[in-house]
Structures are given as C-alpha cells and as structure tokens.
Amino acid sequence: MYKNLSSILKSVSKPGRYTGGEYGQIIKDKKDINCRIAFCFPDLYEIGMSNLGVRLLYGALNQENDIWCERVYAPWTDMEEKMRQYDIPLWAHESKDSVKDFDIVAFSLQYELCYTTAINMIDLAKLPIYAADRTDDMPVLLAGGPCAYNPEPVADFFDVFSIGEGEEALVEFSRLYIKMKKNGTYNKKDFLREVSHLKGFYVPSLYDVEYNEDGTIKSFEPKYGDVPKKVEKRIIADLNTSYFPTKPIMPFIEVVHDRIMLETFRGCIRGCRFCQAGMVFRPVREKNAQTLNRQAKEIYENTGYTEISLTSLSISDYSCLHEATDLLLEWTNPKKINLSLPSLRADSFTKELMDKVSSIRQSGLTFAPEAVTQRLRDAINKNLYEEDLLNAVRLAFEGGKSQVKLYFMNGLPTETYEDIEGIAVLAKHVVDEYYKVPIRPKKPVSVTVSVSCFVPKPHTPFQWEGQDDLQLLRDKQIFLAEKITDKKIRYNWHEAKVSRLEAVFSKGNRKLSKAIAYAQKNGMRFDAWDEYFDYDKWMQVFAKCSIDPDFYANRKMSYDEILPWDVIDIGVSKNFLISENKKAYKSKTTPNCKEKCSGCGANKLGGDITWCPKAR
Amino acid sequence: MVSESQITPIRIKFKKYGSLMYISHLDLARTMQRIIVRSGIDIWYSEGFNPQPKIVFAVPLPVGVESECEYMDIKINTPMSCDEISRRLSANFPEEMKVLDVYVPETKLKKIMYIDYEITISSPYIEASTAEKINLIFSNDLYITKKSKGNEKEINIKEYIKSLKSRTSDDKIVIDAIIASGSEKNLNPELLIEAIKQNIGILTTSPISEYYTIMRKDMLCEDLTKFQ
Numbered sequence: 001m002y003k004n005l006s007s008i009l010k011s012v013s014k015p016g017r018y019t020g021g022e023y024g025q026i027i028k029d030k031k032d033i034n035c036r037i038a039f040c041f042p043d044l045y046e047i048g049m050s051n052l053g054v055r056l057l058y059g060a061l062n063q064e065n066d067i068w069c070e071r072v073y074a075p076w077t078d079m080e081e082k083m084r085q086y087d088i089p090l091w092a093h094e095s096k097d098s099v100k101d102f103d104i105v106a107f108s109l110q111y112e113l114c115y116t117t118a119i120n121m122i123d124l125a126k127l128p129i130y131a132a133d134r135t136d137d138m139p140v141l142l143a144g145g146p147c148a149y150n151p152e153p154v155a156d157f158f159d160v161f162s163i164g165e166g167e168e169a170l171v172e173f174s175r176l177y178i179k180m181k182k183n184g185t186y187n188k189k190d191f192l193r194e195v196s197h198l199k200g201f202y203v204p205s206l207y208d209v210e211y212n213e214d215g216t217i218k219s220f221e222p223k224y225g226d227v228p229k230k231v232e233k234r235i236i237a238d239l240n241t242s243y244f245p246t247k248p249i250m251p252f253i254e255v256v257h258d259r260i261m262l263e264t265f266r267g268c269i270r271g272c273r274f275c276q277a278g279m280v281f282r283p284v285r286e287k288n289a290q291t292l293n294r295q296a297k298e299i300y301e302n303t304g305y306t307e308i309s310l311t312s313l314s315i316s317d318y319s320c321l322h323e324a325t326d327l328l329l330e331w332t333n334p335k336k337i338n339l340s341l342p343s344l345r346a347d348s349f350t351k352e353l354m355d356k357v358s359s360i361r362q363s364g365l366t367f368a369p370e371a372v373t374q375r376l377r378d379a380i381n382k383n384l385y386e387e388d389l390l391n392a393v394r395l396a397f398e399g400g401k402s403q404v405k406l407y408f409m410n411g412l413p414t415e416t417y418e419d420i421e422g423i424a425v426l427a428k429h430v431v432d433e434y435y436k437v438p439i440r441p442k443k444p445v446s447v448t449v450s451v452s453c454f455v456p457k458p459h460t461p462f463q464w465e466g467q468d469d470l471q472l473l474r475d476k477q478i479f480l481a482e483k484i485t486d487k488k489i490r491y492n493w494h495e496a497k498v499s500r501l502e503a504v505f506s507k508g509n510r511k512l513s514k515a516i517a518y519a520q521k522n523g524m525r526f527d528a529w530d531e532y533f534d535y536d537k538w539m540q541v542f543a544k545c546s547i548d549p550d551f552y553a554n555r556k557m558s559y560d561e562i563l564p565w566d567v568i569d570i571g572v573s574k575n576f577l578i579s580e581n582k583k584a585y586k587s588k589t590t591p592n593c594k595e596k597c598s599g600c601g602a603n604k605l606g607g608d609i610t611w612c613p614k615a616r
Numbered sequence: 617m618v619s620e621s622q623i624t625p626i627r628i629k630f631k632k633y634g635s636l637m638y639i640s641h642l643d644l645a646r647t648m649q650r651i652i653v654r655s656g657i658d659i660w661y662s663e664g665f666n667p668q669p670k671i672v673f674a675v676p677l678p679v680g681v682e683s684e685c686e687y688m689d690i691k692i693n694t695p696m697s698c699d700e701i702s703r704r705l706s707a708n709f710p711e712e713m714k715v716l717d718v719y720v721p722e723t724k725l726k727k728i729m730y731i732d733y734e735i736t737i738s739s740p741y742i743e744a745s746t747a748e749k750i751n752l753i754f755s756n757d758l759y760i761t762k763k764s765k766g767n768e769k770e771i772n773i774k775e776y777i778k779s780l781k782s783r784t785s786d787d788k789i790v791i792d793a794i795i796a797s798g799s800e801k802n803l804n805p806e807l808l809i810e811a812i813k814q815n816i817g818i819l820t821t822s823p824i825s826e827y828y829t830i831m832r833k834d835m836l837c838e839d840l841t842k843f844q
Binding site for chain 1: 634635636638639640643644646647649650651652653654655656661667679680708709710711712822823824827828
C-alpha cells in the first residue's frame with residue numbers, strides 16, 4: 001500500500017502532512033505488542049500535532065512496553081478524494097497500517113465542530129460509524145477530551161468515553177483489554193461492562209434514556225445495577241511525579257504551536273461563570289518550579305526548539321511563576337531561547353514580568369476582560385477592574401509596546417446594550433492611555449478588539465442559559481461596529497452562525513447523533529474551517545432529521561431538568577453551579593480559590609491541591 | 617588546531633530519501649536548525665533582531681525528489697572535530713536522512729553548475745521503443761511552459777540538458793540526466809517528466825499504476841567533476 005500512497009502524495013496539497021517519519025516518533029516491534037492503539041485527532045496534522053493532550057497520552061501509552069500507540073490525523077479533502085478513489089483505508093502514521101486492524105481506536109474530541117470530521121475518519125477507516133453496528137472483531141472505539149464532558153451528541157458512535165485526565169486511565173483501560181484478550185474472555189459486550197466498573201469511563205450503551213413529550217429528558221438510568229449512575233472524572237493527583245513527555249515528536253512541516261509547550265498547572269482558581277475549562281479541570285494542581293525547569297531543559301535538549309511557552313488556563317495565577325521564570329531565564333537567555341507567557345491576566349501584569357518575557361524578542365500583548373461594565377464583569381465573575389486593565393496597558397506602552405489585543409464576549413446572560421457600548425468606550429480609553437505615556441514607541445497605537453459570542457457550556461454556572469438568537473447576536477455585533485469610530489481600533493467579531501452551531505452541539509443530547517451521521521454522509525466535514533463551514537446546509541440537515549436547533553441553543557433550562565450531561569460528574573456539585581447561576585443575576589462575585597474556598601466540591605477528587613485549603 | 621575565537625566553516629553532506637522527499641526546502645531548513653541545536657553543536661547565529669542559526673544549503677531540493685548528495689554549510693563558534701559533529705548529527709537525524717560526510721570545505725557552494733539525476737519510471741505502457749523515443753525528444757529543441765510564482769514562461773529544455781541517456785531495465789525506464797542546476801541556470805527535473813508526459817504519452821493515467829521517482833545522484837562543477 002505504501003508505494004501507492006507515496007505516488008498519490010505528489011498530487012495533494014502539503015504532502016508533508018501524511019509522510020510520518022518525524023524525529024521522536026515511536027516505532028515498536030509488532031511481535032512485542034499486545035495492544036495497538038490508533039490515536040485519532042479529527043483535524044489536520046498541523047492542528048493535531050500542536051495538541052499537548054495528545055502528546056501527553058501518546059507518550060504515556062508508549063511508556064508501556066507491550067502497548068504501541070500511533071497517531072492518525074484527518075486527511076484534508078483533496079487527500080480524502082484520492083483515498084476514496086484508490087480505495088486506500090485510513091492508516092496510522094508510524095506503521096502505515098490500516099486503522100481498522102488496531103485493537104483500540106481512540107479519538108480526542110477538542111471542539112464540537114470536529115464531530116463530522118471524526119465520524120468521517122471512522123468511515124474512512126472502513127468501519128461502521130455506529131457503535132451498535134461494529135462487531136467483536138473490530139476495534140473498540142473510545143473518545144475523550146473536553147467534548148467528552150457532554151458525550152451525548154456522539155454517544156451512538158463511540159463504544160466508550162474516557163472522562164477527565166487520561167494518562168493513567170487509558171493505560172488501565174488497555175490493561176483490561178489485554179487481560180481479557182489473553183484469558184480468552186474478550187467480547188465487546190463483556191469488555192464494555194467491565195470497563196464501566198473502571199473509574200472515569202462512560203459506556204453510553206449501558207444507559208437507557210427516556211424523553212418527555214416536550215423533548216426534555218424524562219429519565220436517564222443505567223440498565224444494570226452494577227453500572228454507575230454517575231461517572232466521576234479522573235484526575236492526576238501530583239503533577240510533579242506524573243508523566244510528562246520530554247521527547248516530543250518534531251514535525252517537519254510548520255504546525256500551529258511549533259515550540260516547547262510546558263504545562264505549569266491544571267485547573268483555574270478563578271471560576272468565571274461562562275468558562276467550561278475553569279470548572280471541569282478543577283481542582284487546581286501545580287507543578288513546582290524545579291520540576292518545570294527540569295522538564296524544560298530536557299525538552300530543549302531533545303528538540304532544539306528555541307521558544308518555550310508556559311501553558312495554563314491563567315499563567316499569572318501560577319504561584320511559582322517568578323521562581324520558575326527566574327530559573328528558566330538563567331539558561332534560556334544565553335541560549336537565545338524566547339520565553340512566552342500566554343493567558344496573562346491584566347490585574348497581575350507587572351513591569352518585572354514584562355521585562356522577563358520580552359527579554360529576547362518582542363511580542364504583542366493580549367488581555368481578556370470579556371466584559372466591560374463592572375456590573376456585567378461581576379455577573380460573570382471575572383474579577384477584574386478597569387483600572388487594572390488600564391494599568392496593564394500603560395505598563396506595556398511604557399515598555400515599548402504599541403499593540404494590544406482585547407478579548408470580549410457578546411451575548412452573556414444579563415447583557416444590555418450599555419455593556420456593549422462600553423466595549424467601544426474602553427477601547428478608546430486604551431488608545432488614550434497610549435498617548436498619555438510620555439516616552440512611547442514612535443508609531444501609532446493599534447488596539448484590536450475581538451468579540452466572540454457566548455456559548456452556554458455544560459458543567460458551568462451558565463449551563464441552563466439559552467444563547468441569544470442569531471438575529472440578536474448579529475444586531476449586537478452591528479451595534480458595536482457602529483460605536484467603534486476610532487481608526488486605531490480594529491474590530492474583529494466571531495461568526496455568530498458558528499457559535500450557534502457550537503451551542504447546539506454543546507448542549508446536545510443523543511438525538512443529535514443522527515444529524516451528525518446524516519451530515520457526514522452528505523459530505524460535510526471540517527466544520528471548524530471557514531472554507532467548509534456551511535450554516536444553511538446544517539439547518540437543512542436539522543430539518544431533515546427533525547431536530548429543532550432552538551431547543552438546544554436558545555431554550556433556557558430549569559434547575560430541575562435532567563441534563564443530558566448529568567451522568568458525568570466533574571467533581572463540582574450541581575448545587576454550587578446553581579448558587580453561582582443565581583449570584584450572576586445579582587451581580588455578586590465569588591472569591592477565587594486562593595482567597596477562600598467556596599465549596600464547589602472538586603476537593604472530593606483529592607490530589608495535591610495547592611489552592612484548596614479544605615482538601616488538606 | 618583552531619583557536620577558540622575562530623569561527624570554523626563546516627560542510628555537511630547528507631542524503632534525504634523515502635517519504636522525506638515530500639518535505640520542502642523551507643521545512644528542511646527549519647528542521648535542520650533544530651537538529652543542530654539539539655545536537656549541541658555551537659553554531660554561529662545570524663546577527664540582527666531575530667538571530668537564527670545560520671545554515672547555507674546548496675541548490676534547494678524540489679519537493680518530490682530524493683537525494684544522495686545534499687550539501688549544507690554552517691559555521692561553528694567552538695571547535696569540534698568533524699567526526700564528533702557527524703556522530704552527533706547522525707544521532708539526531710530523523711529516519712530517511714543520513715549524514716554522509718562532514719569536513720572543512722575548500723570550495724564554494726556556487727561552484728555547483730550541474731546535477732546528475734536518475735529518473736525511474738514504472739508503467740504498463742512502456743514499450744521496447746520507449747527509451748529510444750525519450751532519447752530522441754530530448755536531443756532536439758523542446759519547448760515547455762515553466763510555471764513559477766504565478767508566472768508562465770516558455771523555455772527550451774534542451775538548453776538546460778548537458779547529457780541525457782534513457783534505457784530499459786526490468787520493465788522500467790531509467791534515465792540518467794545531467795542538467796543545469798545552480799544559481800545561474802536551473803531546471804527542475806519535474807519538467808523532464810512533464811515533457812515525457814506530453815510527448816511520449818506515458819505517466820498520464822492513475823498514480824497507482826504509473827509512477828516515477830527522481831533521485832539526485834551527484835552535484836557537479838562546470839567541468840563535470842564531482843563537487844566536494
């Protein structure tokens with residue numbers, strides 16, 4: 001097959017996506033292997049190779065001598081056309097073997113708009129897309145990643161979902177598979193039943209869902225007594241001792257994050273009420289500065305990258321930030337390695353910090369106030385003040401920067417037109433701040449205002465909210481466009497149709513599976529890509545499948561409604577989310593985990609929890 | 617012996633083959649920077665705002681072409697023996713790339729004027745006379761449209777060919793072609809394939825049944841001696 005593949009590559013764009021053979025890829029001898037895993041990323045190679053989670057799991061699984069995990073990415077449409085034309089099934093990068101011959105096929109679901117691409121990959125592997133149609137001799141299909149926190153829209157396609165952090169869980173899962181294969185007790189049904197007893201695995205076929213006449217869920221129950229009513233997510237207790245890949249694969253072609261990505265901590269102390277990551281990754285667990293520095297050195301020596309990015313949900317909240325950057329700069333500066341700190345909060349931005357990150361190369365600054373008026377910022381629990389932001393930009397301007405990017409969100413619960421107009425006013429204040437600085441760069445200031453649309457997300461205090469309807473979202477975008485008159489302010493807004501589709505799938509239930517299957521069958525994929533996103537076609541798909549998108553995206557749910565994702569337990573209690581939702585409408589803030597424990601419940605998961613005093 | 621303050625030029629000869637033929641020159645350049653950095657070779661960086669490890673490549677290799685004779689020049693700040701450099705690079709090269717030689721160069725890369733390519737064609741439509749037909753078309757004036765960066769230009773391929781011999785071997789056509797390559801005059805060997813497609817009528821069906829490979833065998837100087 002490979003010879004043919006090679007000659008086909010001459011006729012597709014960016015053939016480097018498909019070649020494999022990178023430095024750092026893991027090749028094993030098949031005769032030593034008891035379990036082969038095809039780890040699929042339902043997007044292009046350039047996107048998938050940048051994903052830290054995939055790197056982590058690839059490394060963690062390959063730590064096991066008798067397990068071989070390989071990578072699979074979605075072929076771009078020109079390649080898919082050739083594969084279908086010449087009958088080439090989806091293959092894995094390392095061995096070039098066909099995905100359908102693997103033991104386990106795992107998918108990382110990072111965003112809702114990758115669903116059709118994921119299902120298309122199953123189809124390209126020449127496997128039936130529905131779990132119920134796949135037989136015992138076919139691989140087990142597993143999915144994980146952020147979208148698994150509401151697995152229901154894709155529940156019919158996958159045999160099992162891994163909930164939470166997978167480094168340890170996937171090894172346990174593979175061990176169980178190997179054990180049952182070895183002692184001859186393996187069949188898919190029995191295996192999945194056993195899997196449901198492992199912590200952190202959700203097997204959708206083991207649950208019955210009944211609906212009320214209005215389409216809401218009437219009951220959601222396990223079919224058998226031994227199957228858990230709720231699946232609690234997995235976490236890694238101690239990031240200082242847990243596995244972290246220090247010899248990543250080096251892509252030949254440029255990928256999105258082509259640099260050292262160093263994870264500093266998991267979770268977020270903040271609790272912004274719209275933010276899913278801030279809830280589902282609780283409790284906060286940090287790496288210490290020494291561990292971080294050691295890992296950075298190892299990765300540098302193994303890769304030759306000249307840029308290190310310290311990743312987290314909010315890097316300024318990393319308690320070892322100063323210690324860690326001091327340790328790093330000691331050796332990265334002489335080696336001309338650039339250090340970048342994405343996700344900086346405006347209220348913790350200091351001159352010292354700025355001097356550190358700009359010590360090698362200049363880069364623009366980005367802050368995410370999300371909302372402008374103090375009332376709305378309090379409602380979403382973004383504990384940040386306008387003076388903090390203006391202080392931060394002044395410092396940046398004094399330090400020689402002339403470009404600032406500001407992120408906001410439209411359509412947040414309780415939002416008024418006054419809040420939207422405030423974005424234009426604040427942006428103007430930032431411009432004015434620049435011209436107040438006596439010694440500033442000799443060029444005009446550039447302020448970019450990027451506004452996304454609020455998407456209600458499962459497991460957040462805003463999970464019950466409905467999204468603004470499409471027309472309202474657009475009216476708000478146009479309203480703001482008219483308010484921004486200063487030429488120094490650039491206004492970008494997110495396509496509201498995309499956000500609407502995201503909302504449908506975010507809050508979706510099992511009934512959406514048929515729409516996704518229908519869309520895939522009708523050639524829809526790469527929905528996250530502008531060139532393939534087709535809203536009108538999606539509306540036709542929903543109509544054809546008797547799905548009412550308003551029911552999912554725009555309907556406000558009541559606190560006592562059974563939610564499709566209630567079966568997943570992220571550690572944070574529903575009572576906490578309800579209380580947070582109520583506080584939003586009173587514009588009442590909740591202190592961050594560093595200040596005070598607000599009793600979200602995530603400490604029941606354990607772990608070495610730096611900012612969770614109750615857990616100690 | 618090189619004194620510590622001296623910057624030493626180093627030439628590395630390597631091969632790049634198999635699926636790595638699909639890695640473009642730009643991607644190779646970035647990959648090579650990282651290979652040298654992780655090999656712990658104290659490479660000289662370019663000056664300026666955004667210092668980069670400085671690597672100069674001989675005639676860039678087109679996408680889809682394999683090579684047994686790539687050259688790149690670097691400078692090193694701290695002395696290191698050629699054997700040690702070779703050992704370190706070999707440990708850090710990806711599969712399908714091999715270090716062939718490391719030495720202190722005595723020539724300039726721009727001495728390269730020609731490259732010797734070996735083209736192998738597999739096709740069920742190869743006949744006994746095909747090899748001879750190929751020799752014939754390339755011995756006469758042969759005009760073809762060359763596309764580059766949106767521009768189209770008609771060129772006479774013959775002016776770029778120093779020598780070309782085609783023969784049949786195990787049902788395959790093997791072409792040995794020495795063509796102008798370098799900063800002054802350069803021909804992408806894919807254009808030879810294009811000419812064959814247009815004039816002989818093979819390689820025009822599916823890439824599954826008909827395919828070809830192109831291998832750079834040697835880089836040559838003006839007098840056709842091997843470049844070193």
